[in-house]
Amino acid sequence: EAQVTQNPRYLITVTGKKLTVTCSQNMNHEYMSWYRQDPGLGLRQIYYSMNVEVTDKGDVPEGYKVSRKEKRNFPLILESPSPNQTSLYFCASWETGEETQYFGPGTRLLVL
Amino acid sequence: QKEVEQNSGPLSVPEGAIASLNCTYSDRGSQSFFWYRQYSGKSPELIMFIYSNGDKEDGRFTAQLNKASQYVSLLIRDSQPSDSATYLCAALTGANNLFFGTGTRLTVIP
Numbered sequence: 001e002a003q004v005t006q007n008p009r010y011l012i013t014v015t016g017k018k019l020t021v022t023c024s025q026n027m028n029h030e031y032m033s034w035y036r037q038d039p040g041l042g043l044r045q046i047y048y049s050m051n052v053e054v055t056d057k058g059d060v061p062e063g064y065k066v067s068r069k070e071k072r073n074f075p076l077i078l079e080s081p082s083p084n085q086t087s088l089y090f091c092a093s094w095e096t097g098e099e100t101q102y103f104g105p106g107t108r109l110l111v112l
Numbered sequence: 113q114k115e116v117e118q119n120s121g122p123l124s125v126p127e128g129a130i131a132s133l134n135c136t137y138s139d140r141g142s143q144s145f146f147w148y149r150q151y152s153g154k155s156p157e158l159i160m161f162i163y164s165n166g167d168k169e170d171g172r173f174t175a176q177l178n179k180a181s182q183y184v185s186l187l188i189r190d191s192q193p194s195d196s197a198t199y200l201c202a203a204l205t206g207a208n209n210l211f212f213g214t215g216t217r218l219t220v221i222p
Binding site: 031033035040041042043044045048050088090092094096099100101103104105106108 | 118120144146153154155156158161200202204208209210211212213214215
């Protein structure tokens with residue numbers, strides 16, 4: 001089954017404690033992206049990857065890091081989380097020419 | 113300027129009416145456009161995609177694309193209460209990156 005998985009689904013943490021949200025896809029897609037969603041702001045892109053070892057900043061990259069060492073995985077790293085990073089995070093993957101994109105189930109993060 | 117812009121709404125229509133959702137995009141190199149439906153806290157769900165100028169119909173949904181005006185719309189005919197959700201417009205840019213609008217919240221009143 002084609003899918004994008006994210007872990008954890010829910011996370012409560014404290015300011016400054018490093019965390020990683022994992023994202024994995026099983027479709028051999030080249031393109032992957034992280035988005036955050038806040039009320040009234042839609043899906044804002046954090047980082048984008050076009051292939052292994054190729055990443056680019058999206059609209060709101062501050063405070064986040066990513067890596068793409070393998071095609072299937074695209075972890076999102078918050079080195080020093082702050083309360084303004086409390087949000088719902090989605091990972092997505094897609095391939096050129098395909099008529100849909102695949103989304104993970106979302107990770108709800110609360111930073112205290 | 114944002115890549116994709118939508119009216120945030122909210123939009124309310126009575127059951128059985130036509131709901132009209134609109135979207136504009138800035139990158140003329142964008143080739144494909146998508147409409148997603150999203151329920152609160154859930155992942156976006158693809159409703160339709162369109163890449164050619166004109167209309168594309170699928171059941172009660174019609175997507176319209178006008179590349180000269182950089183405009184995309186979604187019409188929902190015979191709106192049902194179950195159509196109540198946030199609708200997200202997305203564009204796949206010339207660089208194959210995927211950008212979303214802020215979404216339009218639709219409420220269908222029984």
